[in-house]
Amino acid sequence: MMPLRLLAALRRMLCLCLLAGPALAASPTGWPTPYTQVSGTSVDWLKTKGWWPLTVAWQPAFAGQNATVVALKANALLSRRGLDARFVPMASGVAVNAAISDGSAQLGAGGNFPLTQLVDQGAPIRVIAITAPNLKHQVIVPTASPIQSLSDFKGMQPPATIGLVLGSSAEFYFQAAAATHGLKLGRDVVLKNVSQDEQRRLPAELAAVVPWDPTATQITTDLKSGRAIDVSYPYNVYQGSFFVREALVRDVPDVALAITEALVEAELWLRLNPALAADVMAGQPELRHFSRPLLAQQLAEYNLLYKLSYLYPLGAFWGRQNTDIAMWLFVQGKLGKPLQGADYAARFADGPMTQVFDRLGWKIPARPPYIPADFWMNFVGNTLPAYDTYLTMKGPQAWPEPGDLTKPFSFAGKVHTP
Missing domain, CATH: 3.40.190.10 (Periplasmic binding protein-like II)
Incomplete structure (x- = not known):
């Protein structure tokens, strides 16, 4: 049985x-x-x-x-x-x-x-x-930068130059984040059109860059030349x-x-x-x-x-x-x-x-x-x-x-x- x-x-x-x-x-x-x-x-x-x-x-x-x-x-x-x-x-x-x-x-x-x-x-x-x-976008500053958050750009003279791809999701994110932190474009920060490849190098004339992945993680984790002070998630579901x-x-x-x-x-x-x-x-x-x-x-x-x-x-x-x-x-x-x-x-x-x-x-x-x-x-x-x-x-x-x-x-x- x-x-x-x-x-x-x-x-x-x-x-x-x-x-x-x-x-x-x-x-x-x-x-x-x-x-x-x-x-x-x-x-x-x-x-x-x-x-x-x-x-x-x-x-x-x-x-x-x-x-x-x-x-x-x-x-x-x-x-x-x-x-x-x-x-x-x-x-x-x-x-x-x-x-x-x-x-x-x-x-x-x-x-x-x-x-x-x-x-x-x-x-x-x-x-x-x-x-x-x-897809993660981040505001990244050089590792030695004194900037700890977006609010730290407020009142900077001359205005901080931010490198990003103009007309992209990175610009939308940064402008939304800047408004939330009380930053004024042209007064506190100015935007400069910079390719992802150039952002990877963190040019000295830029106070921060706004890349998306894999470039963002490459800068902070692989190259260790920069650190993130903000992320795009609160502003857009990508x-x-x-x-x-x-x-x-x-x-x-x-x-x-x-x-x-x-x-x-x-x-x-x-x-x-x-x-x-x-x-x-x-x-x-x-x-x-x-x-x-x-x-x-x-x-x-x-x-x-x-x-x-x-x-x-x-x-x-x-x-x-x-x-x-x-x-x-x-x-x-x-x-x-x-x-x-x-x-x-x-x-x-x-x-x-x-x-x-x-x-x-x-x-x-x-x-x-x-x-x-x-x-x-x-x-x-x-x-x-x-x-x-x-x-x-x-x-x-x-x-x-x-x-x-x-x-x-x-x-x-x-x-x-x-």
Whole structure:
């Protein structure tokens, strides 16, 4: 007679099989195999548009996003799905915007500032995934500087010169922080347009610089030539985006889906192989300015910290969050009109990611995993309510938990259940 414990275990296994539906082989990342291929008709369509191979515009000095793109390349995750691709490194979001707008690139990535400019210009793009959640920007002073906080710049004569990339998220952050600390532009501080690469050197004529990662952490941790006196988290919930030409979503949806699948599998591969991922990144010529320890730390901060539900393109949430940026840019004369949340949301396409989440058995989130449910109700003064960031968390969020799933999901050799 079969022991009761063994019988109960067999029954549980049978139930899991029935819940999971027809059996599919899964790679160690949990991705069902064999891979679904894009249709020959869609490939022909891409060729008629001059979009074969697909061109991916990416930014090496943009943490989080760079790891995802390296994983795409190293594992041939697009070609496994029938898409030939070439990867073109670019120096800034401005360059990516130009390439995606004129059609010379079909997949690109940028922060919330470049996205706002694309929306304002009516560029034919759709956001299909989120990347680089909460990319850290910091005000950094030389290690020997007497400045301990932004308030120390008040009343300085001559005004302190602050180096940053004008027209970027760094400028938005610094101006918001300066206003909160009672600083007046032109009286207490003056802004100077300085590239990320030059900021890394902390030129002697600058009282402070305002880089984003990985440059910010490189200065404070690797080079140890500067220290941070302020951080961007209280002023903006940073959102990076992967976006595609909207024609891919409209006319060849299997291509948009294949790209989205590849982006998600890239994140799974990074989680499964963090040490190998850091090695691969360190071997990329475009990342030669960054040490392997720094790349590993940035991987932990921007790809491994939050539940993977952060990838879901929540157009309504990000539209609402980015209206402050749009208003600031409008007041600065850098936008044609003050954009509303609906203007942003219209540029999001959540259909491909919804299909991916449904296939994998992941629950679609109501909000990003680092945002509390009462976030919008807790505004006080000029700064944002508290939310989970790398500087406040004790470790990565557990994932996947039962509440993250709608059906069993296999990852790293273990079956996780709702």
